[in-house]
Amino acid sequence: MSERREVTALQDVSFTLEAGSFLTLLGPSGCGKSTLLRVVADIVRPSQGQVRVLGHPPEAARLSREIGFVFQDAALLPWRSAIDNVRLPLQVGAARGKPLKGRGPEELLALVGLAGWEKSLPHELSGGMRQRVSIARALLGGPRIMLMDEPFGALDEITRDRLNDELLRIWRETGTTILFVTHSIHEAAYLGQKVMMLAANPGRVREIVDVNLPEPRYLALREGPEFGRLAGHLRAVLETC
Amino acid sequence: MATGIGLDSLVADGALADGAVADGALVDPNVARDFWRANQRRARWKRRLLPLLGAATLLFVWWALIAVFDVKPFIAPSPQVVAATLVDKADILLANLWPTAIEAVAGFLLGNFAAIAIATLFVHRKGIEMAFFPIVVLVNSIPVVAKAPILMLLMGTGMAPKIAIAAVICFFPTLVNMVRGLEAASPQAMELMHVLSARKWEIFVRLRLPTSIPYLFAALKIAASTAVVGAIVGEWIGSQVGIGALIIQATYNFDSALLYATVFCGSAFSVLFFLTIRLLERLCVRWAPLSANL
Numbered sequence: 001m002s003e004r005r006e007v008t009a010l011q012d013v014s015f016t017l018e019a020g021s022f023l024t025l026l027g028p029s030g031c032g033k034s035t036l037l038r039v040v041a042d043i044v045r046p047s048q049g050q051v052r053v054l055g056h057p058p059e060a061a062r063l064s065r066e067i068g069f070v071f072q073d074a075a076l077l078p079w080r081s082a083i084d085n086v087r088l089p090l091q092v093g094a095a096r097g098k099p100l101k102g103r104g105p106e107e108l109l110a111l112v113g114l115a116g117w118e119k120s121l122p123h124e125l126s127g128g129m130r131q132r133v134s135i136a137r138a139l140l141g142g143p144r145i146m147l148m149d150e151p152f153g154a155l156d157e158i159t160r161d162r163l164n165d166e167l168l169r170i171w172r173e174t175g176t177t178i179l180f181v182t183h184s185i186h187e188a189a190y191l192g193q194k195v196m197m198l199a200a201n202p203g204r205v206r207e208i209v210d211v212n213l214p215e216p217r218y219l220a221l222r223e224g225p226e227f228g229r230l231a232g233h234l235r236a237v238l239e240t241c
Numbered sequence: 242m243a244t245g246i247g248l249d250s251l252v253a254d255g256a257l258a259d260g261a262v263a264d265g266a267l268v269d270p271n272v273a274r275d276f277w278r279a280n281q282r283r284a285r286w287k288r289r290l291l292p293l294l295g296a297a298t299l300l301f302v303w304w305a306l307i308a309v310f311d312v313k314p315f316i317a318p319s320p321q322v323v324a325a326t327l328v329d330k331a332d333i334l335l336a337n338l339w340p341t342a343i344e345a346v347a348g349f350l351l352g353n354f355a356a357i358a359i360a361t362l363f364v365h366r367k368g369i370e371m372a373f374f375p376i377v378v379l380v381n382s383i384p385v386v387a388k389a390p391i392l393m394l395l396m397g398t399g400m401a402p403k404i405a406i407a408a409v410i411c412f413f414p415t416l417v418n419m420v421r422g423l424e425a426a427s428p429q430a431m432e433l434m435h436v437l438s439a440r441k442w443e444i445f446v447r448l449r450l451p452t453s454i455p456y457l458f459a460a461l462k463i464a465a466s467t468a469v470v471g472a473i474v475g476e477w478i479g480s481q482v483g484i485g486a487l488i489i490q491a492t493y494n495f496d497s498a499l500l501y502a503t504v505f506c507g508s509a510f511s512v513l514f515f516l517t518i519r520l521l522e523r524l525c526v527r528w529a530p531l532s533a534n535l
Binding site: 038041043062063065067071073075076077079088089091092093094095096121122123226 | 432
């Protein structure tokens with residue numbers, strides 16, 4: 001057996017997320033970004049301390065389906081077609097057999113730009129398309145918060161840029177609240193209204209940076225001086241994390 | 242125009258290789274397509290005919306060896322005698338194939354069903370798995386020929402012990418593969434089910450079971466052939482009917498033609514059983530295997 005060490009993943013992390021806002025979480029690897037997301041989603045329980053999600057313990061938020069989760073790998077079930085993957089949340093847990101709140105599966109697939117791909121199996125779709133399906137699945141039932149754990153981290157840059165714009169459009173159209181974990185400075189700055197920066201060992205909030213870019217955003221913004229200054233600042237803070 | 246260019250360069254390559262068209266000059270696309278199709282047809286026929294040619298060669302060598310060295314019929318038969326026996330004694334062969342087939346299929350169903358049930362139990366009750374899995378491995382290491390007499394003493398000389406032997410022989414590979422398959426769901430898929438507050442049985446039906454299907458079929462394909470082996474070994478030890486009994490009988494009577502014909506029947510059934518399972522697999526597993534990421 002190797003030597004075991006107790007690691008404090010997160011300490012004294014406190015932040016509020018305004019309804020309908022887009023907050024990106026940026027930090028070095030091992031700073032507990034993913035852990036924080038998993039605590040909010042009630043996948044991981046904190047050993048000490050209290051977490052409140054929408055005024056309730058995370059478990060209550062999870063059971064009442066207030067939370068949608070998008071994983072880094074799309075986590076689609078490979079034997080189900082795109083539309084059946086989006087339908088999964090209707091078929092398990094407390095929501096089984098209950099009427100659907102919000103948009104239906106077909107409408108959501110169209111929203112993420114996959115109208116006409118309903119019958120395709122995951123292995124027939126590209127990586128970016130699979131991630132679109134998983135976003136549609138997370139949006140089913142109209143969750144109040146969507147948690148995204150480096151959802152575009154495994155995609156190529158061109159696909160990633162395109163999906164960043166698509167995600168902003170989806171966010172505007174649905175009005176959902178998004179908490180988005182990334183290790184890309186550009187992605188964090190381009191997507192978020194605010195960027196929360198975490199430092200490692202133990203994981204703690206280093207700084208919350210307001211992003212003052214014109215809305216709606218477009219990719220060319222990234223070439224401008226304003227964006228350059230912002231990215232430079234984030235990089236400087238990141239070096240002290 | 243892009244497709245036209247593609248076709249032309251394809252033909253240019255083919256032409257240079259075959260020397261059918263001079264200098265790889267641009268060719269009429271229709272000619273190119275016909276040329277390509279003819280090539281495909283030739284390749285398809287090759288794939289079909291070559292295995293037949295191989296089998297024919299082997300039969301010829303067999304026949305030649307028997308003829309040249311003048312091998313006596315009680316040592317080894319010539320192929321045409323075996324073929325004649327297959328036709329003449331078809332009724333005896335079929336009458337003995339039936340019991341073996343029933344034992345093998347019944348054992349296959351019983352053994353695999355038990356394995357799937359116990360794998361399900363193991364996955365949900367880790368304590369039971371830890372307690373009994375070493376014993377499973379231990380029993381699995383006993384050779385079939387050693388297990389068979391034990392079951393014979395316990396169950397008499399009817400069909401029951403043969404079914405039991407076939408079942409036992411199927412049981413272990415399926416159990417091991419099924420436990421692996423039921424635990425093969427990706428951590429993220431398990432987390433997804435948790436976020437959706439799926440119940441244990443829902444996770445089992447919607448995620449674990451479908452994930453395990455390719456693993457299950459890998460084991461079933463092995464079990465299809467070993468179940469037949471189990472039934473035949475069971476019949477060797479104490480039986481009046483069945484492929485196993487007929488093999489022993491033909492050997493003691495130095496009836497090599499009947500022996501070879503019996504072996505041929507047994508393996509033909511085994512292959513048929515295997516192909517049935519593979520067909521079922523093709524029907525059930527229509528998705529690509531889970532890749533490492535995405």
